[in-house]
Amino acid sequence: MTLTESNPIPSFEENLKFFQAFPIDLQRIYPRSFCSRNGLFYGMIRTGAGKKLAVIGEKEALLKDPFEGKIFNQASSLKLCDLSRGNTLSLMALFPFTRPVPVLKEAMTIGTGDRLGLATPGHIRSVRKFQVRPVFAQQSVRENGQTGRNFNEVIADAAWSVFQENYREGYGADGDHLKSMEEINQALDSGVSMITLDLSEKLSLEAYLLPGEAIGRRFDEEIERGDAEVFLHLYLDKEFSFRGPRGDLSIRFSEEEVKRNLLLFHRAIDFSEEVYEFLSRRSGRKPLIDFEISIDEIPFPTSPATHLFLMIALRHRGVRIDSLAPRFIGEFQKGIDYRGEIPAFREQFYQHVLIAQHYGNYKLSIHSGSDKFTVFPHIGEITRGKIHLKTAGTSWLEAVRLIAQTNPSLYREMHLQALSAFGEASKHYQVTTDLSSIPQIETLSDPELPDLLNLEGARQLLHITYGFLLRSKLREKIFATLTQYEEDYATLLETHIVKHLDSLRARRRQ
Ligand SMILES: [Zn+2]
Numbered sequence: 001m002t003l004t005e006s007n008p009i010p011s012f013e014e015n016l017k018f019f020q021a022f023p024i025d026l027q028r029i030y031p032r033s034f035c036s037r038n039g040l041f042y043g044m045i046r047t048g049a050g051k052k053l054a055v056i057g058e059k060e061a062l063l064k065d066p067f068e069g070k071i072f073n074q075a076s077s078l079k080l081c082d083l084s085r086g087n088t089l090s091l092m093a094l095f096p097f098t099r100p101v102p103v104l105k106e107a108m109t110i111g112t113g114d115r116l117g118l119a120t121p122g123h124i125r126s127v128r129k130f131q132v133r134p135v136f137a138q139q140s141v142r143e144n145g146q147t148g149r150n151f152n153e154v155i156a157d158a159a160w161s162v163f164q165e166n167y168r169e170g171y172g173a174d175g176d177h178l179k180s181m182e183e184i185n186q187a188l189d190s191g192v193s194m195i196t197l198d199l200s201e202k203l204s205l206e207a208y209l210l211p212g213e214a215i216g217r218r219f220d221e222e223i224e225r226g227d228a229e230v231f232l233h234l235y236l237d238k239e240f241s242f243r244g245p246r247g248d249l250s251i252r253f254s255e256e257e258v259k260r261n262l263l264l265f266h267r268a269i270d271f272s273e274e275v276y277e278f279l280s281r282r283s284g285r286k287p288l289i290d291f292e293i294s295i296d297e298i299p300f301p302t303s304p305a306t307h308l309f310l311m312i313a314l315r316h317r318g319v320r321i322d323s324l325a326p327r328f329i330g331e332f333q334k335g336i337d338y339r340g341e342i343p344a345f346r347e348q349f350y351q352h353v354l355i356a357q358h359y360g361n362y363k364l365s366i367h368s369g370s371d372k373f374t375v376f377p378h379i380g381e382i383t384r385g386k387i388h389l390k391t392a393g394t395s396w397l398e399a400v401r402l403i404a405q406t407n408p409s410l411y412r413e414m415h416l417q418a419l420s421a422f423g424e425a426s427k428h429y430q431v432t433t434d435l436s437s438i439p440q441i442e443t444l445s446d447p448e449l450p451d452l453l454n455l456e457g458a459r460q461l462l463h464i465t466y467g468f469l470l471r472s473k474l475r476e477k478i479f480a481t482l483t484q485y486e487e488d489y490a491t492l493l494e495t496h497i498v499k500h501l502d503s504l505r506a507r508r509r510q
Pocket residue numbers: 177294296297325367368
């Protein structure tokens with residue numbers, strides 16, 4: 001291999017020949033990653049000891065290069081570097097396209113949470129086909145607890161995948177469902193480009209559900225007089241009208257509704273303001289990161305009036321958001337299609353869009369957005385593509401599908417483990433899984449196993465138990481199989497996320 005800038009990308013054969021001359025147990029070369037910088041070549045390979053960054057060049061230049069690794073000397077020298085935290089930071093400095101950036105202002109965006117740290121290459125191949133911007137790193141504190149990772153690792157996995165696939169168009173990193181300042185700080189210190197502030201712990205659900213006659217008294221007790229006056233003035237004796245191509249919307253608030261909503265939201269409004277000001281201070285004037293507010297994990301759907309109430313209050317406090325995740329009507333259960341009346345969803349979704357367009361033109365963010373194929377076309381049509389969709393579990397389910405195809409005995413072990421963990425796991429999710437709808441696994445032949453991933457019951461079973469499986473003794477076998485078949489996993493994911501984006505009517509690239 002000639003190591004000159006004028007020979008920018010070595011061919012696969014050149015690479016192979018080059019690496020085979022070293023005692024490094026080469027298992028795979030990632031050809032898209034190879035590039036040259038400052039007279040050195042950089043690229044990703046896999047050895048028996050995992051993925052490594054290879055730096056190739058003159059020995060003296062390798063010594064000056066910022067990456068830490070082990071140097072092997074031949075005619076040209078090779079440095080093999082671990083994907084450590086320090087090397088990740090060097091990667092981001094030398095190749096800025098590997099660093100997360102805000103993307104939500106772009107038209108269509110999709111969050112493709114990668115719980116395994118193995119899914120991003122497949123996600124990259126799918127989003128390359130569309131005019132969409134990705135949020136490859138997207139994990140909540142809860143998910144990290146389930147998978148035993150932290151924000152640093154999640155972002156590092158995305159950054160190295162972006163380098164491996166040479167994806168230079170920019171990607172986001174979402175600290176998802178953050179509920180406290182401590183969690184927000186952790187996520188920011190790791191370099192997230194997006195905060196999703198989850199207000200659920202600041203909502204007074206109990207006050208919201210009080211009977212009419214109790215609302216006034218509770219309101220007087222709980223809300224300071226100054227606040228009360230300001231808020232009543234903001235909402236009372238006004239008509240909030242919205243015009244749009246599919247009909248108009250008009251909302252009025254009664255005094256009781258104002259009081260009820262303010263009891264529900266007042267701590268959440270204060271908290272949102274505190275967080276927004278903190279983000280603004282941290283980056284000077286305006287937050288330089290994407291800012292989403294989520295209220296999707298509360299026990300009742302967000303009506304358009306409730307959405308409007310919250311946005312008026314936030315704007316009054318000077319809080320600007322890039323996206324809002326309401327809880328939509330019907331059911332967005334994990335890993336399966338939408339359940340509910342489509343016309344009613346369509347009607348109310350449209351009203352949410354009207355409000356969002358009017359109060360800052362933020363996006364609606366669709367959480368638990370995996371596999372909602374019956375509503376995607378409506379969402380795509382009504383928003384004309386201005387939407388943020390979050391998926392994650394569905395990529396884990398594709399990993400399980402791959403295991404069912406390639407390693408049936410491991411799949412059988414996982415299935416039984418999932419069944420035994422189901423009772424505990426189902427306490428944390430809104431699912432209505434009917435375990436009796438899942439065929440007894442002993443009665444199925446190996447070739448029948450992948451079809452389980454097309455059954456709602458089995459999908460939910462394997463979806464909500466991911467944390468138990470990843471923390472079980474099966475962990476190593478799961479990662480070994482997915483690593484062995486990483487190209488097949490990327491292909492499965494590419495097909496699957498493309499199906500999501502086509503269904504949402506995302507625009508294909510020419
Ligand atoms: Zn959510």
